[in-house]
Amino acid sequence: MPKETKKAVAMRILVTGGAGFIGSHFLRLLLKRDNATLIVNLDALRYSGNLDNLRDVASHPRYRFVHGDICDAKTVEALIKAHRIDTIANFAAETHVDRSILEPAGFVRTDVIGTAVLLEAARTAGVRRFLQVSTDEVYGDVSTGRSKESDPVAPRSPYAASKAAADLLVQSYFTTYGAQVLITRGSNTFGPNQYPEKFIPLFVTNALEDQALPLYGDGLQQRDWIHVEDHCTGIATVLERGTPGEIYNIGGGCERRNKEVAQAILNILGKPGALIRHVTDRLGHDRRYALNCEKVRTLGWQPQANFEDALKSTVLWYQDNPRWWGKIKSGEFREYYERLYGARLST
Ligand code: DAU
8 A cells, every 4th residue: 555645645534434424425525636635434334334335445545444433532542643633524423313213322422422532532632623514403493494503503303412412512622622623514415325214215225126115294394405425525615614613504405395305206216106105203303404505605615416316316326226225224224124114104
């Protein structure tokens, strides 16, 4: 493996959760974006962390993988020191709302304690920049208008509450220690390599298998969709040009009702509408999220994807990659699926 010279390395970044959906796309973007950044990926490889997402970059000379947990302070401290890390982007998180309703404790551990461990390790080692990848869910249900960064957090699920707690901790490091922190709050992200527990990949893969699409409640909930590549360029822009201590919303501006998205997926695949099954709603289900993204636009970022085209290419990716999701759906996923949907789909 060629050694990078000290002079050539622009940034020595620790990307946590880099084997996950958004993290793996971000990592690939960084490797493409400049030719000097060294990337260390720390991932615990829990159920949704997947090295298959990184096969194409696994032997890249500016990429290193470390198998470990962000809650393990010793591992984090040692790798910051060993790789002379100057920047951290924290993607590592438990992210699925339904799982947080089934088992909230793991969300507090990874999302809150894990962030606390990273912040403290970064402070002690003098890491230059710390970017926290957060979510629009911290604003809670938004019946009208669009959430601004200055709005108070009002999380409603254990997942959203854990992320909001982590955001507050990150901000406290700015106020208390002057740490150079940034927070991004992204909207609903979709694209290739998304673990099929989330709405779009679940519905696409179920439709491909001629299985029912379990639509919660009336299906009229609204989400603001963003393609993963747009989300990642947004995060990279904030990392490069954001003002420390600030929060930046990153949304695609493509508001759609769940029912419309489900129908669009079926249309792309030429499958019957009868596959849609209205099932018992998610507990505390937020009806709508929507982001005001004026602030990130002042940094020169804007999303590129058109929702319909990006949805189509995403659906086709799952159609073309049954081995990627087939492997996942035959493992731990089955037990989870039965637990969450078994009773819902049997009535
Ligand atoms: O808004 C950003 C957030 O988006 C991220 O921070 C979260 O990590 C991500 O999970 C996502 O949260 P949502 O709860 O909005 O995403 P999910 O894909 O779980 O669901 C999208 C919508 O689809 C939501 O209104 C619930 C609905 N849904 C979802 C599933 C899994 C269904 O109707 N049926 C389903 O089986």
